[in-house]
Amino acid sequence: MKFNLHERFGALNSKPVFNSFRNGALALGHDVVSDSDDGIDVIWSVLFHGRMGGNKDIWERNQRQNKPTIVLEVGGIKRGTTWKVGLNGINRDGSFGSSNNDSTRVQQLGLKVAPWRSNGKFILICGQHDKSLQWQNMPPMSKWVMDTIEIIQANSNKPIIFRPHPRCQLPSIERQYKNVYRQEPKHITGSYDDFDMKFDDIFATISWSSNPAIHSVIEGVPAFTGPSSLAYDVALQDFSKIEDPLYGDRTQWLNDYAWTEFTLEEISLGLPIKRLTSLL
Secondary structure, rough: OOOEEHHHHHOOOHHHHHHHHHHHHHHOEEEEEOOOOOEEEEEEOOOOHHHHHHHHHHHHHHHHOOOEEEEEEEEEOEEEEEEEEOOOOOOOOOEOOOOOOOOOHHHHHOOOOOOOOOOOEEEEEEEOOOOOOOOOOOOOHHHHHHHHHHHHHHOOOOOOOEEOOOOOOOOOOHHOOOOEHHHHOOOOOOOOEEOOOOOOEEEEEEEEOOOHHHHHHHHOEEEOOOOOOOOOHOOOOHHHHHHOOOOOOOOOHHHHHHHHHEHHHHHOOHHHHHHHHOOO
């Protein structure tokens, strides 16, 4: 196989990941080119904005022609240490290889789920970056947030915390509602783009298709998501059921989720490519 790395449209922190992917492909005997018109396209992120804007044409062309696209992205398991490597997406719309995995990798990564808890006082609504493909076919973020607040308030008396995406702030949107409070994302000092995702005193988390729902479920706080969320299998989708969330078995889900991300060393060894080869 030949892989075509579109490094010029990568984020500032993408270079080591592209380099590791190149090394992994070469180690497996594949060919690698950069910024070409030939080979399986490898892009950074489905946020087609800023430096990554040029990836949109590549993605849309491949979608029209039914060609595969490998997407590299910042990970959520150990942000800055593990990186997503997905086929045709980075959430549930994408593919990450075989499912029904055992617990070997969960143990290797030290992943553990906290016991479910149901004593939280607040409902947490998490915003997303509305310029990402993860928000495709959705209404404006402001409308979704307001609609979600209104659904929750029609079905629960619990106060609501709105936590916006750092790059999609929606200033003051919460002020038109009673018992809705803003919680600004807190940047973790010393990190490139990592933010604190604490779930202190949260009863349930609403996150359409991004990382907060995953972290919430791992931390023992039930989640409500859209159909593209990687937490879909252990969450509910009907927001009107906010007072009756899902407290299900997370074992198999965690086993499979552990295979969506890889360290730079693992990528350099070609591990994610091996898992995706049968799908390419």
